[in-house]
Amino acid sequence: MRRRGLLAGAVAALALAGGGVAAASLSGAAGAPSESAGPPPNATAEITRSDLVDSKTVDGTLGYAGRRILPNQATGTVTRTRAEGRVVRRGGWLYSVDGRPVSLLYGSIPMYRALSQGFEGKDVEQLERNLAALGYEPGTVDEYFSWVTARAVRDWQDDRNLAETGTVDASQVIIASGPVRIAEVTAEKGDRAGQSVVTTTSTKRVVHIDLPASDQQLARLGAKVTLEIPSGGTAKGTITAIGTVAEPPAQDGGESTIDVEVTAEGRLGRLDQAPVTVDLQSERRENVLSVPVEALLALREGGYGIQVAGTGIVAVETGLFASGQVEITGEGLTEGMKVEVPAT
Incomplete structure (x- = not known):
């Protein structure tokens, strides 16, 4: 659900769950006031400008390369x-x-x-x-x-x-x-x-990850990752190898995995075969506008819009979806504007 192509599914799921995503229509040009099909939202959130990162935390094993x-x-x-x-x-x-x-x-x-x-x-x-x-x-x-x-x-x-x-x-x-x-x-x-x-x-420290095949888009050669090590500290790493063949599930009902190797950097102690947590980042958008995904309205004309407080519905183009936020672009939108979202 993180990628642009799956955003419609995310919005639909929110609608079915009563998350406040409603159908709406634009009247005239984009940005003109219009009535939404459902009751008006009674909460607001700000349009924010920041870096948006698609990430996931997975388990890995810290050891040494070249056994x-x-x-x-x-x-x-x-x-x-x-x-x-x-x-x-x-x-x-x-x-x-x-x-x-x-x-x-x-x-x-x-x-x-x-x-x-x-x-x-x-x-x-x-x-x-x-x-x-x-x-x-x-x-x-x-x-x-x-x-x-x-x-x-x-x-x-x-x-x-x-x-x-x-x-x-x-x-x-x-x-x-x-x-x-x-x-x-x-x-x-x-x-x-x-x-x-x-x-x-060898003396090279590496982290091995059995990454679920459904998350393989998170692994890119040369990508930087963050490691949480057993001592409680953090370290940096770089993805240096990605398997090309999916391994069968370890047990019935499990998911196929691909082998991912991360070359670890910094002070990692002498632990071998130690569990670590790896923060993988597959995509990053820098300095973009975003809103909570709940603020999106599915427009009857197609596409999506947001209800800008005091202005009306504005059509938007959606980008990266991550951490409950969605990247947006639209006419007249600026950081700090208030948008209506369903009440929690």
Whole structure:
């Protein structure tokens, strides 16, 4: 009922409910005095000028983006793990197997092969870039694994209590695009190292919304939203992803939903999977005239009008409907004019 195309339904519903919407006719030009078909209203409201916003409050879940079950290629016994919630950056260890740390390096190419002197490729360049960023000297950062690169690798291995082989493989490092957060430790100390030891996320805070499909017009890429967080404060966010396929209802009689992701900003604490309230705004009209929707009269000639106190019925064009107000334009209308509305 918020949009222009549904306004007639809103007015009709008000009429059926005894809300005071009456049929009326214009006599002569728009703005000329005329009698309404029903008894005259006995209350007034002002025409106001302000921003009009179509919005709705929905529930969301605050968490972290990029949840990933990390692969593990190290064999042996898990001997050390990090606390859940800890952030690991380039060169930091994620967990240890048989006393040997598995470290994080940055990049986009997974460790799909063991790298040693004489190898060539983009993954070699990626390794050299990481070594240089960590303060080692792999020589020229290029796609060739030289003896200088091997020396830098041995220095790196020595600092991490690894066998100084000059060869790097997936048992020693895991590649990610940036810092990761330990979301869940899936193996305890003393467990055999299996396919995964930890689950991680990125450090980006996001809010996930299961938005009813009937409200999908409220979600626009790039739109700003307001979040009410569990601590009682508020934060800002931006809609960064909208699903294109509706998910079936979770239970019989429910409504299909679409996935909406909001990138959150500001101080949000370290809560994960916390409930939040999201204020979505689908449309905004700035500096417009509006009246309570109850002030609208359905004209016999078609369209709508309002009864201006001391003047008569004035035909209006309607715009955005939001928060019980409706945007109007009409000849001679100004802010502060009194309009008649049904008595409550």
